[in-house]
Amino acid sequence: MSTETTAPARAGRSAKSLRSDLKPVWCPGCGDYGVIAGLDKALQELGYARHEIVFVSGIGCSSRLPYFFDTYGFHTIHGRAPAVALGVKLANPKLHVIVVGGDGDFFSIGTNHMVHAARRNLDLTAICMDNHVYGLTKGQVSPTSERDFLTGSTPYGSVEEPVNPLVLMIASGATFVAQSYAANVKHLRETIVAAEGHPGFSFINVISPCHTFNREKDFAYYKGRVSVTEEEAKHDRAEAIRVILTHGEGELLGTFYETRRPTYDGSLADLRRRARERHGVPTLEEILESFA
């Protein structure tokens, strides 16, 4: 065995790439490769040091992503990444925390945590790799699947209405909401850079085709069906939601909503400061006196 080299071996990729040398286990042609590419480019552009980045994910094909970056990461359990990420961010607000996962991870088992992370306006970026199907468990209907979708768990077609992640996140209080596409790496990179620059909870829904279990909706299907919106990001929730819902056929990419309000980590820092100004910083001995 060789343990000669000290710096992590990063041979075979561009000097600035943040990728690790673990090969993704995804199917060839999976949309998630595009997300890796977009992320790597965005992070290089942002100039983040690899030790300041933390990828937090749940479970799913998409949630494997943290392994493929030589940064800090936490591959957690199904649906809970936003909660874990909250802890990471509060423990060290200087870190760049990026939550990644799938449509099932974020909007089925993890909906509760997504809604509350958005509501709190935690300062991080959440990227959903939306393939409208459960990939890892080999093809079941997902909360973003369309009605009538045929899968292993819906052999007669799905009878459920899909959730719209963008609308749900805007309604929940996210302060930056955008949609991008795995095949448009440039748009994806720009959107991630913008989301990272935004203080507060940024949500990006990335259409990331799974041609293995959602065959109809592969890259070919999306070709000509995706377009980038001409409109500026709205600062009003109702307006942003109207843009999203009144769009006709096809998929609209772009930043739909952006607003500023105090972040959760910032508000807590403020709360700590105010509490300490008012009551001082007690020693253990002083705390003990409250029991005397």
Add this chain to the structure above:
Amino acid sequence: MKARDTRYVCLRIAGEGGEGVISAGELLTRVAARRGNHVQTFKTFPSEVRGGMAVFQIRTGPEQVISQGDYLDVLVAFNREGYDRNIADLETDGVLVFDFEPTEEAPVRRRRGVDYHVPMGELAKEAGARFGKNMVALGAVARLFGFPLEGLREGIRRKFGKKSEAVVTANLRALDLGARYVEEHLEIRHEVRFPEGDGNPRIVLSGNEAIAFGAVTAGCRFYAGYPITPATGVMEWLARVLPLLDGDMVQAEDEIAAICMCLGASFAGKKVMTATSGPGLALMSEALGLAAMAEVGVVVVDVQRAGPSTGMPTKAEQGDLNLAIFGAHSTAPRVVLAPIDIEDAFRQTVNAFNIATKYQIPVILLSEQSLGYCQASMPRPDFGKIDVFEEEYATVPEDGGDWPRVDEITVGEGYPMTPIFPRYIRYDSGVSPRSLPGMPGLEYRATGLEHDEYARPRYDPENRRAMTAKRKAKYESIRREYGGAVEVIGYPDAEVAVSAWGTTASVMRHAVLRKLNEGARIKAIFPKILSPMPDAAMERHLSGVRKVVVCEMNDTGQYAKIVRHRYHKEVQAVLKDRGLPFKPSEIVPQIDAALEEVVRI
């Protein structure tokens, strides 16, 4: 069995919710502790649905008070219902202080004992203290049982000083009227006296407070939780204190989120805790597995209540032992500690943090409803003497030196031996030094997937075996360090032993001391760490024992089964599943029976 120890006094106040029963009791408790008495309290709030009774009980004596005892020496009844519902618990020769008019249909009927009527409500009105009935009662109690009024006066000033001078004056007046009424109208006909304190002021805190305080003492700076009776007190205390210590308290959206937030913060370097009760612990099962697998330390407090499901949320049970020890899918090492009393709750919480931090493992602290709400005195801790473990992090090898060498097993086909930080390197202790996000050159991906020493996902059999063994090795390390966490009293060569965990151990201790005083050859064995079981110590103490009396507050004998099957002992399981703690008088006959049986053998 009537060996009543007159050095101890057990007094209960019972009244309508809103009559200040609890606040009077707490005042009395504080003042008694300040004088250097050992005190323990027990209270029940009026049920949300029916309104009604509030009860506060204080037991005080010259030594560590370890149980509520069996009967009351004094009952203070604010009204008829307070009398009716509690009189059965008063010693036949105990003292009754009451404020209601006995009628012909409903007389105050006692064969022995002493009764005093004190018109508390009327005197309170006279004092101009609208809610002053409780202070009148305290004044009367002080005079009747030899408790210095000055201490109470100071207590009132402390307690109400922040409100207004008028409130202080009215309450002081009520106190004095109560005392004066006794002097002027009553002839003292009883012997019961409050014990003198030993002059060493003690602090008084609830089990929930002891745990919260233990946590900040150990360095906890992040807490996330979801409200649930009877654990909420931990969260509310920390919500006030943590921000002052530059820490955060987050009320999570549910218990799963709570523990996951803790895991995130722990991964990023904070000492973390969450507290819940049985239903919440059930929700946390999956995340506890993640903590074990990713090797992220966390302290999870379970203030047990009577289940299953919502069960009896305000009642006591020791029903979560199985869930705590065995409630994992697959091999997911976790540590389970169970404090016996208030001081133990404080100390065990510090231990819990030390173990979680040192061994990067989840630690479940099994508290109980009866501990969480009970307030008791404990000596002021000497912070200089409390060991708080501080972690040493991994470092990048200096001057281009080598990373620590990982084992051959990690080098498999297709898994090149990359010289990167071996986050999960296998040392005999089972513990691998970690880095924190933000530390350059030590990046890694913590994971719930099976992984190799470099934290890379790996499913091959050899690696699996090695990594499971690595995580399990922590058990041996913890046994080595905490294997002695077993309290033993009595005769080393006794053939009859008693054993219990949690608060039942403290009640049992009381019964055992009583029997030892009578000359019984018995011993008591109380383990404070229940996972990993301190086998060596348990086996040593159990060798030569022919019968073990195990008392437990649940219906199936969860701990009794461990003693029976793990140590192959004959166990007499005494199970109480009524939502109420044991009383010493329920335990003593069981010890007697076991003694008799063993002699007969």
